[in-house]
Amino acid sequence: MKTFAEFGLEPKVLQAITELGFEEATPIQEQAIPIALTGADMIGQAQTGTGKTAAFGIPLISKIAREDEKILALIMTPTRELAIQVAEEIGKLTRFKGLRSLAIYGGQDIGRQIRGLKKKPQIIIGTPGRLLDHINRKTIRLDDVQTIVLDEADEMLDMGFMEDIQSILKLVPEERQTMLFSATMPPNIQRLAQQFLKNPQHVSVIPKQISAPLIDQAYIEVPERQKFEALSRLIDMESPDLAIVFGRTKRRVDELAEGLQKRGYSADGLHGDLSQNQRDAVMRKFRDGSIDVLVATDVAARGLDVSGVTHVINFDLPQDPESYVHRIGRTGRAGKEGTAWSFVTPREMDHLHLIERVTRHRITRKPLPTMAEAIEGKQRITAERLLAMVEAGELNEYKGIAIQLLEQYDSVQLLSAAMKLLTGDSKDAQVELTPEDPIRAKRRGGKNDIRSGRKPSGGYGGNRTGSGTGSSGGYRGNRDGGSSYGGGYKGNRDSSTGSSTRGGYSSGYGGNSSSGGYKGNRDDAGRSADRKPQSRPSTTSARPAKREDYDI
Numbered sequence: 362m363k364t365f366a367e368f369g370l371e372p373k374v375l376q377a378i379t380e381l382g383f384e385e386a387t388p389i390q391e392q393a394i395p396i397a398l399t400g401a402d403m404i405g406q407a408q409t410g411t412g413k414t415a416a417f418g419i420p421l422i423s424k425i426a427r428e429d430e431k432i433l434a435l436i437m438t439p440t441r442e443l444a445i446q447v448a449e450e451i452g453k454l455t456r457f458k459g460l461r462s463l464a465i466y467g468g469q470d471i472g473r474q475i476r477g478l479k480k481k482p483q484i485i486i487g488t489p490g491r492l493l494d495h496i497n498r499k500t501i502r503l504d505d506v507q508t509i510v511l512d513e514a515d516e517m518l519d520m521g522f523m524e525d526i527q528s529i530l531k532l533v534p535e536e537r538q539t540m541l542f543s544a545t546m547p548p549n550i551q552r553l554a555q556q557f558l559k560n561p562q563h564v565s566v567i568p569k570q571i572s573a574p575l576i577d578q579a580y581i582e583v584p585e586r587q588k589f590e591a592l593s594r595l596i597d598m599e600s601p602d603l604a605i606v607f608g609r610t611k612r613r614v615d616e617l618a619e620g621l622q623k624r625g626y627s628a629d630g631l632h633g634d635l636s637q638n639q640r641d642a643v644m645r646k647f648r649d650g651s652i653d654v655l656v657a658t659d660v661a662a663r664g665l666d667v668s669g670v671t672h673v674i675n676f677d678l679p680q681d682p683e684s685y686v687h688r689i690g691r692t693g694r695a696g697k698e699g700t701a702w703s704f705v706t707p708r709e710m711d712h713l714h715l716i717e718r719v720t721r722h723r724i725t726r727k728p729l730p731t732m733a734e735a736i737e738g739k740q741r742i743t744a745e746r747l748l749a750m751v752e753a754g755e756l757n758e759y760k761g762i763a764i765q766l767l768e769q770y771d772s773v774q775l776l777s778a779a780m781k782l783l784t785g786d787s788k789d790a791q792v793e794l795t796p797e798d799p800i801r802a803k804r805r806g807g808k809n810d811i812r813s814g815r816k817p818s819g820g821y822g823g824n825r826t827g828s829g830t831g832s833s834g835g836y837r838g839n840r841d842g843g844s845s846y847g848g849g850y851k852g853n854r855d856s857s858t859g860s861s862t863r864g865g866y867s868s869g870y871g872g873n874s875s876s877g878g879y880k881g882n883r884d885d886a887g888r889s890a891d892r893k894p895q896s897r898p899s900t901t902s903a904r905p906a907k908r909e910d911y912d913i
């Protein structure tokens with residue numbers, strides 16, 4: 362492991378890194394920072410929670426001087442929450458250097474952003490829709506941009522964002538450094554990336570399994586109508602510090618958050634139909650621990666870094682394996698351990714196996730928590746709260762009554778009653794959810810499939826039935842003859858050509874993923890509902906219609 366001092370960074374940046382508490386560089390930082398400092402284009406892949414933000418952030422800020430008054434760097438993210446978070450980290454990294462950075466995202470008052478832009482930030486962190494809005498208003502000019510980063514690159518280069526990204530990149534000088542980062546790089550992203558990158562260096566620190574190693578992964582087979590009960594029991598049994606529960610649709614998230622609240626849990630929902638103020642408020646509450654359970658659509662799947670998240674629960678399975686990797690990656694970050702649970706309805710078992718194959722990780726089957734386990738979990742928490750109260754002291758006001766009661770009643774009876782009172786039994790509240798259809802691995806491919814160019818039958822679905830793979834081998838070796846994701850990728854990672862000759866990418870996994878079924882079916886993540894590329898005006902047209910809700 363390298364220390365940051367070994368990269369030859371300027372003292373003010375080093376000081377900021379120390380202030381952040383980073384002692385050693387993570388593997389992706391160790392590999393990516395020296396290459397990025399040379400100005401080379403780069404594709405960086407490393408597991409969730411391993412410090413990719415600083416891996417591109419540190420070199421990016423090293424190139425900028427305080428006196429510069431133009432926008433020199435642009436970081437794009439797929440969601441507003443991620444833009445805000447990345448902007449915060451960049452802000453921390455530039456603290457001593459005194460650079461100016463600004464987050465630009467939909468849903469926030471544009472006037473406020475324009476005022477921010479007047480302060481001449483050198484670094485913009487934004488979501489594509491609002492960025493285009495500013496470009497059209499001429500409040501943002503990209504003529505001087507030297508560095509572009511696409512965080513969550515595979516998501517950004519997917520259909521829904523592609524058009525915007527292309528429009529934006531057209532306005533950035535050719536002479537620039539472009540970097541793509543993500544935990545997942547479906548192989549065909551490589552091919553697509555050729556459009557934007559020049560001789561990219563590939564930096565991948567993905568070991569055999571793509572998901573982060575510190576996450577304990579389990580699933581429970583449970584019929585749709587029993588899921589809510591299962592969720593209550595699971596939360597009781599596991600008593601997470603902080604948990605994120607992923608639901609498939611906005612409606613589902615609303616219903617789940619409401620149901621959990623009804624049963625006395627401290628929960629709230631996050632999805633793209635909420636106002637930005639509501640979204641900000643929910644994130645703030647989750648970050649400061651005033652709610653324990655964040656229920657969210659895939660809007661929270663990528664990049665979010667909230668310390669203390671011990672559990673991720675897929676109440677509904679995600680549509681695609683990448684989403685699974687990112688969702689569960691909200692826990693097990695920065696060297697901490699985490700637990701991921703997934704509910705799988707009987708008809709979705711195939712889909713689970715697909716996720717196992719693609720992630721090359723076997724997910725442990727666990728039984729539905731019993732009522733007894735749930736109660737035991739709840740009691741344990743109550744006992745912990747009680748003991749914490751004892752430790753904290755300051756109970757003098759209660760001692761008089763306690764002594765009186767103990768004179769009249771049995772101590773075990775008394776304590777049991779107090780525990781019962783503290784535990785509460787609001788769990789009996791009836792909660793009915795609108796049923797969701799089981800998820801199906803969508804056929805990937807189709808005429809709009811810019812990533813694969815393959816016939817639909819070559820899709821995911823085709824492989825599921827066709828290759829008959831085991832749960833671990835599919836991704837690597839059992840595809841249709843091409844080299845594997847892992848093999849192909851790593852084998853080529855230090856190639857400086859970034860050519861499209863990597864058979865593995867195009868004939869393997871990536872060839873299968875299309876956006877036809879994929880994004881089109883994820884509207885409830887708040888994305889394509891907001892993101893209607895065809896109906897939006899081009900960048901050259903007059904001021905666009907309201908874009909506030911465009912970026913999820």
Ligand SMILES: Nc1ncnc2c1ncn2[C@@H]1O[C@H](COP(=O)(O)OP(=O)(O)OP(=O)(O)O)[C@@H](O)[C@H]1O
Binds near residue numbers: 390409411414666694
């Ligand atoms: N060198 C380091 N030492 C200790 N902690 C670090 C280091 N680098 C980053 N971190 C911390 O690790 C956490 C995860 O970092 P980050 O959000 O950049 O991960 P990521 O790789 O981008 O994950 P994701 O794929 O989910 O976006 C953050 O809290 C960050 O502050």
Ligand SMILES: [Mg+2]
Binds near residue numbers: 414
């Ligand atoms: Mg990240």
